[in-house]
Amino acid sequence: MPRPLKAGFIGTGFIGSVHVRAARQAGAHLAGVVSSTPERAQQAARTLGAERAYASADDLIGDSDIDVVHICTPNHLHTPLAARALAAGKHVICEKPLALTHAEAAGLVEAAERSGRVATVPFVYRYYPLVREARERLRGGEAGRLRLMHGSYLQDWLLHEDDDNWRVDAALGGASRAFADIGSHWCDLAQFISRQRIVRVSARKLIAVPERRRGDGGASFTSAANAGASSLVDTEDAMFVHFETEDGVLGSVTVSQVSPGRKNRLWIELDASEESLVFDQEEPETLWCGRRESATVIRRDPAQLTPAGSMLATLPAGHPEGYASCFEAFVRDTYTAVVTGDTPEGLPTFTDGLAAASITEAVLASAGREQWVEVDKHVNA
Numbered sequence: 001m002p003r004p005l006k007a008g009f010i011g012t013g014f015i016g017s018v019h020v021r022a023a024r025q026a027g028a029h030l031a032g033v034v035s036s037t038p039e040r041a042q043q044a045a046r047t048l049g050a051e052r053a054y055a056s057a058d059d060l061i062g063d064s065d066i067d068v069v070h071i072c073t074p075n076h077l078h079t080p081l082a083a084r085a086l087a088a089g090k091h092v093i094c095e096k097p098l099a100l101t102h103a104e105a106a107g108l109v110e111a112a113e114r115s116g117r118v119a120t121v122p123f124v125y126r127y128y129p130l131v132r133e134a135r136e137r138l139r140g141g142e143a144g145r146l147r148l149m150h151g152s153y154l155q156d157w158l159l160h161e162d163d164d165n166w167r168v169d170a171a172l173g174g175a176s177r178a179f180a181d182i183g184s185h186w187c188d189l190a191q192f193i194s195r196q197r198i199v200r201v202s203a204r205k206l207i208a209v210p211e212r213r214r215g216d217g218g219a220s221f222t223s224a225a226n227a228g229a230s231s232l233v234d235t236e237d238a239m240f241v242h243f244e245t246e247d248g249v250l251g252s253v254t255v256s257q258v259s260p261g262r263k264n265r266l267w268i269e270l271d272a273s274e275e276s277l278v279f280d281q282e283e284p285e286t287l288w289c290g291r292r293e294s295a296t297v298i299r300r301d302p303a304q305l306t307p308a309g310s311m312l313a314t315l316p317a318g319h320p321e322g323y324a325s326c327f328e329a330f331v332r333d334t335y336t337a338v339v340t341g342d343t344p345e346g347l348p349t350f351t352d353g354l355a356a357a358s359i360t361e362a363v364l365a366s367a368g369r370e371q372w373v374e375v376d377k378h379v380n381a
């Protein structure tokens with residue numbers, strides 16, 4: 001029997017621990033972790049059940065025993081760490097946004113191609129069985145010709161001026177905050193389900209909380225402790241985007257991290273000529289299919305879904321699955337690609353991370369110029 005893959009994790013916050021659990025579920029050996037301090041790394045290694053704490057990211061990357069490096073750090077470290085891990089011959093799973101700029105993301109795609117290693121980005125919402133079902137209904141022609149895509153991705157964890165997080169600081173999180181962090185997920189999902197690329201955008205941005213009291217760096221989805229001095233904010237709390245795809249499908253999305261009561265509400269509707277399809281990631285056990293005569297709610301019942309959907313359903317109907325199951329399926333597919341050399345259908349790679357970086361840069365350019373911008377032609381324009 002082949003030995004289990006050895007995985008190392010750089011970053012042990014909320015998302016780092018999600019990666020560790022998914023890797024364990026996929027059968028990896030949890031070789032070690034790196035955190036922002038050696039003490040935190042030791043604590044995380046104990047809590048998460050990893051073999052050891054490394055003193056630095058370079059120590060982990062330099063360990064010839066490790067096969068796969070998971071990068072779960074603040075955004076500004078993604079590019080340098082992913083480049084070093086690929087150069088050291090590691091397979092890489094790098095959190096989104098893959099890079100702070102289109103140019104950096106393009107460099108990583110080239111580095112991944114040169115290395116021949118597997119390089120993926122966790123656009124994990126692709127792994128909901130009912131997302132695959134919606135994709136299948138459009139592919140099979142059952143829903144008719146796609147005309148419109150619209151929806152929103154809303155959170156409230158950055159609602160108040162004393163809500164702080166490293167993402168607020170453009171030097172650590174990048175010039176775009178809400179859009180790069182969660183709008184990128186929505187656009188990836190829209191493109192994945194529709195199999196169409198977003199090619200033009202028109203955007204407006206909102207900084208609803210222009211000054212924030214800085215805290216301790218703040219973990220995602222928690223309020224900052226010890227709120228300190230105020231500083232000006234230059235990353236957006238919300239973004240409104242109109243877009244057009246390569247086939248002329250029109251769309252719009254509202255992205256916000258300041259919508260009271262909304263925790264992680266990714267909602268997408270695709271309106272085709274015969275049927276509208278609605279997926280709400282906070283209610284992921286159902287897909288709403290509307291027709292003029294009647295509307296149906298499709299449930300995540302492996303016995304009723306098409307093979308594309310049922311292959312991702314791990315539990316019988318009525319036993320709710322969710323975000324963690326998606327993450328597990330994504331990590332399992334990445335490891336399958338490492339072991340077999342074959343890319344499972346729908347695996348999001350660095351190329352998809354680059355596509356998200358292109359859209360983000362176009363959205364920022366459009367919001368700045370207040371005009372429509374072509375996604376692939378905006379760079380250095």
Ligand code: SOE
Pocket residue numbers: 015155181182185220264
């Ligand atoms: C915070 O907004 C966050 O953790 C994102 O960074 C994730 O990608 C998203 O899945 C949930 O929200």
